[in-house]
Every structure is written in C-alpha cells, then in structure tokens.
Amino acid sequence: MKILILGGSQFVGRMLTNLALTRGDTVTLFNRGKTNPCIFSAAENIVGDRDSDLNALVGRTWDAVVDFSGYIPRLVKKSAEILSKSVGQYIFISTVSVYKDLTTPQIDEDSPLGKLTNPDTEEITGETYGPLKVLCEQEVIQQFSRNSLIIRPGVIVGPYDP
Numbered sequence: 001m002k003i004l005i006l007g008g009s010q011f012v013g014r015m016l017t018n019l020a021l022t023r024g025d026t027v028t029l030f031n032r033g034k035t036n037p038c039i040f041s042a043a044e045n046i047v048g049d050r051d052s053d054l055n056a057l058v059g060r061t062w063d064a065v066v067d068f069s070g071y072i073p074r075l076v077k078k079s080a081e082i083l084s085k086s087v088g089q090y091i092f093i094s095t096v097s098v099y100k101d102l103t104t105p106q107i108d109e110d111s112p113l114g115k116l117t118n119p120d121t122e123e124i125t126g127e128t129y130g131p132l133k134v135l136c137e138q139e140v141i142q143q144f145s146r147n148s149l150i151i152r153p154g155v156i157v158g159p160y161d162p
Contacts, residue, residue, distance in 0.1 A: 002026045002061070004087065006050070006079065007068035008043075009036040011160045012093070016066060017043060030057060031069065050075040054082050064089040072122050073135035080143035090144040094137050094152045097130030 003020050007013040008029040014036070020027050021042050029040060033047035046056045050069070057079070065087045070076040080090060096102065100112040114131040121128055140148045 001063045002028075004028045004030060004057070004060075004062040004065040004083070005068065006030050006065065006070070008066075009039055011162060012156055012158075013066075013068040014039070014160050015158070016068075028060075028062065050079050054079060057082055057086075059086070061086045062088070064091060066091045066093070067140070068093050070136045070140075071124055071129075071132060073132060073139050074122070076136040077139040077143075080140050084143040087144075089147050089149065090140050091149045091151065092137060092140045094133045094150050095130060096152050096154045098134045098137065098152060099130070 001020075001023075003025050005013060005017055005020075005027060008017045008027075009031060017027055017029065017040055021040065027040070027043040028046060029043050030046045030048055032049055033045070037045070037047075048054060048056050062083075065083055067076070067079070067090065070079075070092060076092075083090065096107070098113050099107050100114045104111065113134045116128060116131040116135070119135070121132075124132060137150050140150065
C-alpha cells in the first residue's frame with residue numbers, strides 16, 4: 001500500500017509510520033522536517049509546509065493519506081483539495097473534543113458538535129481546539145465524501161508522547 005502521512009515523525013504518527021514500514025508499505029512523510037527529521041530513512045521524506053508549500057504533493061498518487069497534523073481548517077482544506085484527485089482514502093485524526101458537551105452520557109456520532117463564536121479564528125486554545133477540529137473534519141468530508149474516515153480518539157498516551 002502507498003501511504004502519505006501528513007506529520008508522522010512524532011508520537012502517534014511515529015508509531016503508525018513505523019508500523020506501516022514494518023508491514024512493507026511504501027510510506028511518504030510530508031512535514032516541516034523539524035521533529036525527528038532523519039528518523040525514517042526507509043520512508044520518502046518530503047519537507048514542506050501546509051500553509052505555503054504543498055507543490056511536492058501535486059501530481060503524485062497514494063492509496064491513502066493519514067492526517068495527524070490538521071488543526072486549522074484553512075490548511076486542511078488546502079491539502080485536501082490538492083490530494084482529492086490523487087488519493088483514494090483520506091484518514092483524518094480528529095478528537096472527541098469536537099463534541100459540544102463531553103459530560104453527556106452515551107455520546108455518539110450524532111451528538112451535537114462544538115461551534116466557534118468566531119469561525120475565522122485560527123488560534124488554538126482550550127475553547128477553540130475541538131470546534132476547529134470540527135471545521136477540519138468538514139473540509140475533509142467536503143473533498144473526499146465517502147472516501148474519508150474521521151477518527152475521534154479520546155486521550156492517547158504511549159511511547160514517544162511529548
């Protein structure tokens with residue numbers, strides 16, 4: 001399988017990258033090259049920035065993309081638009097923080113989601129983190145529709161946790 005991982009050199013992304021390489025998948029990492037830049041020599045490493053330099057992704061194809069680094073809707077939209085013609089499946093790592101009220105019992109996919117008071121904000125705080133992820137999810141679904149998978153984990157801990 002050919003996998004593009006946005007991020008992929010830290011924490012959960014690092015674990016998935018290692019697993020994919022161990023399975024024999026062809027892995028391409030796209031990130032800024034700031035965190036553990038030389039850790040995966042068996043993967044293709046593309047240094048770029050989602051905000052300003054996505055050109056290295058244009059004209060390439062992958063079976064799937066796994067997005068560990070999507071926090072700002074505008075940036076997720078840019079990468080999803082570029083990848084929509086060249087990737088079969090978009091897997092977006094979101095969070096349970098997207099739900100409006102985590103104290104409500106039996107939260108499921110149909111539970112109310114958080115909303116930003118200012119939808120143009122890009123500042124990530126305790127109050128904006130979940131609602132920003134909601135908007136990121138919407139951008140992925142807009143571009144990939146049925147070929148998107150949104151994962152909303154709770155607290156994740158483990159090796160390489162910063």
